Amino acid sequence: MPIRLEPIKKDNWRKAIKLQVADDQKGFVAPNYYSIIEASYEPESLKSCAAYDGDEMVGYTMYGYDADSNPRQYWIVRLMVSQNQQGKGYGRMIMHQVMNDLKQQPGCDTIYISFAPENDTARALYSKLGFVDTGRVEDGETVYKLEI
Numbered sequence: 001m002p003i004r005l006e007p008i009k010k011d012n013w014r015k016a017i018k019l020q021v022a023d024d025q026k027g028f029v030a031p032n033y034y035s036i037i038e039a040s041y042e043p044e045s046l047k048s049c050a051a052y053d054g055d056e057m058v059g060y061t062m063y064g065y066d067a068d069s070n071p072r073q074y075w076i077v078r079l080m081v082s083q084n085q086q087g088k089g090y091g092r093m094i095m096h097q098v099m100n101d102l103k104q105q106p107g108c109d110t111i112y113i114s115f116a117p118e119n120d121t122a123r124a125l126y127s128k129l130g131f132v133d134t135g136r137v138e139d140g141e142t143v144y145k146l147e148i
């Protein structure tokens with residue numbers, strides 16, 4: 001599997017905030033600078049990672065548990081692949097890596113993910129990975145889950 005996740009740190013955050021999705025996808029995911037700030041204030045619950053193919057940074061993801069939930073609810077909070085790197089299988093590979101990491105976390109029996117209802121690419125990707133609709137809508141986003 002060529003994709004490698006590395007934590008956002010001093011030497012890669014500048015590159016990560018430059019990764020962009022297409023203009024018509026901008027409503028689907030927060031800008032990476034926002035996610036990086038968010039994760040930096042919740043380091044115990046959130047992992048903030050750049051995705052690499054070799055030396056090339058191709059995407060970004062943030063995942064972990066909702067610090068307000070009891071028992072813990074695990075979420076893939078952000079996922080994006082750089083506009084010029086999409087459609088090459090990276091999104092699916094990042095998801096596999098994140099799912100494998102989450103499955104090893106204490107008490108993780110379900111993984112949640114949400115997306116804008118009009119985001120057909122995300123819906124197709126998550127469905128193929130085994131996620132199913134919870135019937136919940138949160139902050140205008142459809143919530144899917146994967147039971148492990």
Ligand SMILES: CC(C)(COP(=O)(O)OP(=O)(O)OC[C@H]1O[C@@H](n2cnc3c(N)ncnc32)[C@H](O)[C@@H]1OP(=O)(O)O)[C@@H](O)C(=O)NCCC(=O)NCCS
Pocket residue numbers: 021022025028029079080081082085086087088089090091092093114115116119120121122124125128
């Ligand atoms: C969603 C996203 C991460 C997918 O990444 P990607 O690297 O392009 O996806 P992959 O190449 O791994 O493709 C995985 C699946 O996505 C779907 N997909 C990918 N490109 C698609 C397209 N242009 N149209 C429809 N479906 C598409 C397909 O179901 C594909 O499965 P397949 O290979 O069996 O056909 C990427 O499109 C993205 O960053 N979008 C903008 C931000 C976003 O929407 N993030 C998710 C927020 S919840």
